[in-house]
Amino acid sequence: MSDSYSLLILPGDGIGPEVMAEVVKIVDWFGANRGMSFDVSHDLVGGSAYDRHGVPLADETMARAQAVDAVLLGAVGGPKYDDLDFSVKPERGLLRLRKEMDLFANLRPAQCFDALADFSSLKREVVAGLDILIVRELTSGVYFGEPRGIHADDNGDNEGGRVGINTQRYTSGEIRRVARAAFELAMRRGNKVCSMEKANVMESGILWREEVQWVHDNEYPDVELSHMYADNGAMQLVRNPRQFDVIVTDNLFGDILSDAAAMLTGSLGMLPSASLGAPMANGRPKALYEPVHGSAPDIAGQGKANPIACILSFAMALRYSFDQGEAAAELERAVERVLADGVRTADLMGPEGGTPVSTSQMGDRIVAALAAG
Numbered sequence: 001m002s003d004s005y006s007l008l009i010l011p012g013d014g015i016g017p018e019v020m021a022e023v024v025k026i027v028d029w030f031g032a033n034r035g036m037s038f039d040v041s042h043d044l045v046g047g048s049a050y051d052r053h054g055v056p057l058a059d060e061t062m063a064r065a066q067a068v069d070a071v072l073l074g075a076v077g078g079p080k081y082d083d084l085d086f087s088v089k090p091e092r093g094l095l096r097l098r099k100e101m102d103l104f105a106n107l108r109p110a111q112c113f114d115a116l117a118d119f120s121s122l123k124r125e126v127v128a129g130l131d132i133l134i135v136r137e138l139t140s141g142v143y144f145g146e147p148r149g150i151h152a153d154d155n156g157d158n159e160g161g162r163v164g165i166n167t168q169r170y171t172s173g174e175i176r177r178v179a180r181a182a183f184e185l186a187m188r189r190g191n192k193v194c195s196m197e198k199a200n201v202m203e204s205g206i207l208w209r210e211e212v213q214w215v216h217d218n219e220y221p222d223v224e225l226s227h228m229y230a231d232n233g234a235m236q237l238v239r240n241p242r243q244f245d246v247i248v249t250d251n252l253f254g255d256i257l258s259d260a261a262a263m264l265t266g267s268l269g270m271l272p273s274a275s276l277g278a279p280m281a282n283g284r285p286k287a288l289y290e291p292v293h294g295s296a297p298d299i300a301g302q303g304k305a306n307p308i309a310c311i312l313s314f315a316m317a318l319r320y321s322f323d324q325g326e327a328a329a330e331l332e333r334a335v336e337r338v339l340a341d342g343v344r345t346a347d348l349m350g351p352e353g354g355t356p357v358s359t360s361q362m363g364d365r366i367v368a369a370l371a372a373g
């Protein structure tokens, strides 16, 4: 039996194409060895798309992204494009993808590989075995709410004479859909969701808490749900992160908490992400997978980039788009084994030193670990 999946690969700029070349090796391996058939197409995004089309994401590319089972993106941007007009900056290509695909749930795992536990800013015994998933609402909240802006405000004794305004605004529907995503994910993991807001000081937080509870009580009563104020959540993440399984939170708190959680586990070169939207006709969610890191112009073109963040993003695609949880776990175990063997790209070298492997050697080692089973 063959399972067929369409995949659009957008390598982007800087180290994007370098790390993506290693992902392609992995995709080919699963195609050849695990009875999956991948219909892979490649296209341009970011600065490379601007160079070719004069825009960071061509309409044809957008249409292809809407039609495939999953989009896999490297990274965009670089000094060459810093002076471009805001409307055609490389990042706009990525923002257009997220917006038009309506990717409302951003998944950021924080997983501690045992071989790298000493890279954490916390003690090994606090982070060893850590495996949490932060689900951040991505398309609403204070980053989008109206009114917003900077206005003159010269009434009274306002030194400087201006006011800056942003609005935290959430509808019940926006909260319910991201809550559903979090409960669905929890059922495939530790069956536990912690929802974070500031219901003690924000009405939008009160609504958040009530709606998450509503979705729980009516649709997912068997998943364990707790609520926490986001500031306490930040403390708990640093004090005892292993108490969490899935954390669901809004756009702003999610931005901050996911970055903090990421550093519990070490290098930027290790961090994958997924952004999911509503289910398509075939039942699979709209999906974009990408490493958390950027285009790393300081090391681009030198074969130094760590491809693991991008490879683990493909593992997330296997799990969340293709329902191949076994294959995803197999890939994660191969990464773990290579790290346990002491194989390191330059970003993972500790103070004890050693000789780093190149981007492509790391990819080859992971393929070899897959093959060794």
Ligand code: NAI
Pocket: 015, 019, 074, 075, 076, 077, 078, 079, 091, 094, 268, 269, 270, 290, 291, 292, 293, 294, 295, 296, 297, 298, 299, 304, 305, 306, 307, 309, 347
């Ligand atoms: P960055 O993530 O590109 O780099 C930060 C530091 O981490 C650099 O020292 C870099 O060498 C290192 N690093 C990043 N990924 C690595 C990897 N896989 N292996 C080894 N080392 C790695 O962030 P920075 O420097 O702030 O931004 C550089 C460019 O990337 C900018 O143009 C920025 O706009 C863009 N960017 C793009 C993102 C995206 O495509 N999603 C996200 C963040 C930044």
Ligand code: MG
Pocket: 255, 256, 259
């Ligand atoms: Mg951030």
